[in-house]
Amino acid sequence: MNIVVCVKQVPDTWAEKRLSDTDKTVDREGVDGVMNELDEYAVEEALRIKEAQGGEVTILSMGPDKSVETIRKALSMGADKAVHLVDPALHGSDALATSYALAKALGTIEHDLVILGVEATDARMSVVPAMLAERLGASQLTFARKVDVADGTVKIERMTDTGYDVVEGSTPAVVSVVEKINEPRYPSFKGIMAAKKKPLTTLSAADAGIEADKVGLGGSTTEVADVTARPPKQAGQIVKDEGDGGAKLAEFLAAQKFI
Amino acid sequence: MAEVLVLVEHVDGAPKKVTFELLTLARSLGEPAAVFVGNGADNAKEKLAEYGATKIYVAGDGDLDGYLVAPKAEVLAQIVQQSSPAAVLIPSSPEGKEVAGRLAVKLESGVITDAVGVEDGFVAKQSIFGGAFNVSSKVSKGTPIITVRPNSTAPEASPAQPTEEQVSVSLSDAAKKAKVLDRITEKKGGRPELTEAAIVVSGGRGLGEGKNFELIEKLADTLGAAVGASRAATDAGWYPHTNQVGQTGKTVSPQLYMAIGISGAIQHRAGMQTSKTIIAINKDPEAPIFELVDFGVVGDLFNVVPALVDEIDKRK
Numbered sequence: 001m002n003i004v005v006c007v008k009q010v011p012d013t014w015a016e017k018r019l020s021d022t023d024k025t026v027d028r029e030g031v032d033g034v035m036n037e038l039d040e041y042a043v044e045e046a047l048r049i050k051e052a053q054g055g056e057v058t059i060l061s062m063g064p065d066k067s068v069e070t071i072r073k074a075l076s077m078g079a080d081k082a083v084h085l086v087d088p089a090l091h092g093s094d095a096l097a098t099s100y101a102l103a104k105a106l107g108t109i110e111h112d113l114v115i116l117g118v119e120a121t122d123a124r125m126s127v128v129p130a131m132l133a134e135r136l137g138a139s140q141l142t143f144a145r146k147v148d149v150a151d152g153t154v155k156i157e158r159m160t161d162t163g164y165d166v167v168e169g170s171t172p173a174v175v176s177v178v179e180k181i182n183e184p185r186y187p188s189f190k191g192i193m194a195a196k197k198k199p200l201t202t203l204s205a206a207d208a209g210i211e212a213d214k215v216g217l218g219g220s221t222t223e224v225a226d227v228t229a230r231p232p233k234q235a236g237q238i239v240k241d242e243g244d245g246g247a248k249l250a251e252f253l254a255a256q257k258f259i
Numbered sequence: 260m261a262e263v264l265v266l267v268e269h270v271d272g273a274p275k276k277v278t279f280e281l282l283t284l285a286r287s288l289g290e291p292a293a294v295f296v297g298n299g300a301d302n303a304k305e306k307l308a309e310y311g312a313t314k315i316y317v318a319g320d321g322d323l324d325g326y327l328v329a330p331k332a333e334v335l336a337q338i339v340q341q342s343s344p345a346a347v348l349i350p351s352s353p354e355g356k357e358v359a360g361r362l363a364v365k366l367e368s369g370v371i372t373d374a375v376g377v378e379d380g381f382v383a384k385q386s387i388f389g390g391a392f393n394v395s396s397k398v399s400k401g402t403p404i405i406t407v408r409p410n411s412t413a414p415e416a417s418p419a420q421p422t423e424e425q426v427s428v429s430l431s432d433a434a435k436k437a438k439v440l441d442r443i444t445e446k447k448g449g450r451p452e453l454t455e456a457a458i459v460v461s462g463g464r465g466l467g468e469g470k471n472f473e474l475i476e477k478l479a480d481t482l483g484a485a486v487g488a489s490r491a492a493t494d495a496g497w498y499p500h501t502n503q504v505g506q507t508g509k510t511v512s513p514q515l516y517m518a519i520g521i522s523g524a525i526q527h528r529a530g531m532q533t534s535k536t537i538i539a540i541n542k543d544p545e546a547p548i549f550e551l552v553d554f555g556v557v558g559d560l561f562n563v564v565p566a567l568v569d570e571i572d573k574r575k
């Protein structure tokens with residue numbers, strides 16, 4: 001089973017995130033980058049499938065040079081090798097352009113399964129896995145909280161608002177995972193040392209056969225017209241409970257016509 | 260005026276509230292045309308007409324419900340190619356966003372998700388980074404595909420006499436790749452759905468143990484609210500993950516959000532910060548959630564919540 005895990009470096013959740021003044025993309029220079037948290041679950045799931053059934057786990061990441069930190073982390077968790085899709089031409093790609101570029105890069109890597117986190121914590125669109133399935137003509141098995149792989153068939157439990165759906169498809173398949181699926185391992189010291197020697201291939205847009213006019217800010221199909229910082233919220237009324245907290249809260253709710 | 264397509268989100272034909280919100284929004288932008296995919300259209304038509312659909316596209320034949328997401332995108336793509344609408348509006352649910360994504364690939368059109376409003380010229384309003392910035396975006400290529408969050412628009416009835424058009428679809432093999440074998444309902448019914456509810460009452464670490472969620476449920480039922488939970492509470496197994504509010508969970512934007520025993524870490528705020536009115540009960544006066552509130556009570560939730568339930572009952 002050849003598994004590719006797509007990982008993305010994102011601004012640290014705790015960092016103050018902002019958009020760049022010049023081109024209104026996520027400012028990735030001024031903040032610490034970390035592996036998108038949900039991608040850790042994707043890496044873990046890939047490693048578990050490999051450990052049970054054999055095969056190879058390849059990390060694919062699209063992003064600027066510093067994404068290498070995130071790639072190394074995935075390798076130190078136990079992935080076998082990595083491909084870094086990096087090109088200034090890709091900067092500012094929207095979801096449609098990103099899915100195009102990733103699909104092209106996936107064309108250079110043998111894969112039965114592609115696994116991703118359900119969303120990146122910066123843009124939070126959660127559309128790229130579905131877009132990839134569409135582009136690759138692969139089975140879309142997304143929002144998985146459980147994945148079973150047997151004989152070229154992948155069965156998942158897909159989280160829904162009211163419970164879950166059991167969904168099945170053949171390989172090749174694109175799987176996205178939610179965080180309740182597993183508990184990602186921490187890289188061991190041995191893993192961190194080994195990661196430094198694992199193959200990391202760098203791919204430019206041209207190497208992957210990506211047409212430059214379909215990616216980047218120019219190739220994107222959406223544009224940000226305006227960004228404004230939200231005005232700070234006016235301080236609310238805060239009371240200390242002296243036995244009357246419930247009553248005061250009820251008064252507030254009544255004044256606002258909620259009760 | 261050009262048509263604005265609205266994908267109907269429904270359960271066995273009964274449209275969800277967000278559908279009426281989108282029809283109301285579509286009326287301000289063009290001719291609202293509902294697209295119904297799956298079984299049970301007869302249960303939906305009257306309501307769709309009531310909220311102003313001037314046309315209803317029905318794709319009901321074949322086993323459209325038996326496959327995941329892809330059939331809906333195929334139906335929409337077919338209608339867009341036939342009738343060149345001004346835009347496509349889709350509920351910003353996990354499935355809605357995936358439909359939008361696949362549709363965008365098929366049409367090579369731009370897609371914007373999680374809009375909290377759509378204005379003239381299909382300018383989408385979004386709130387990003389946990390509500391820190393307001394962004395206006397536009398689709399610059401193709402037919403705008405915009406997913407809109409529930410509770411973004413107040414649904415207003417405006418009865419219309421819709422024409423009906425049957426859409427016959429022969430699904431591609433690619434659309435049949437992910438088969439839905441079973442749909443399991445884990446949650447007991449009775450409470451409104453989290454993302455659609457006008458009021459959400461959420462509990463967190465301060466509850467101490469899972470069985471204390473009874474307090475949250477009781478308050479929620481008193482208010483006709485949905486129940487949410489912080490990540491700390493779902494990680495501890497106190498409440499199902501389907502009810503998790505925040506980054507990596509659901510994003511909610513109700514009229515009233517009550518955070519009880521929740522400190523308000525940034526992950527939680529990312530999922531509830533756009534709520535219209537925010538209330539918190541927490542024993543720690545320094546809890547960051549108090550920065551967001553319209554009204555906060557510093558105190559022991561085990562005293563304040565039962566007292567609040569009594570007060571509300573008295574006023575009924």
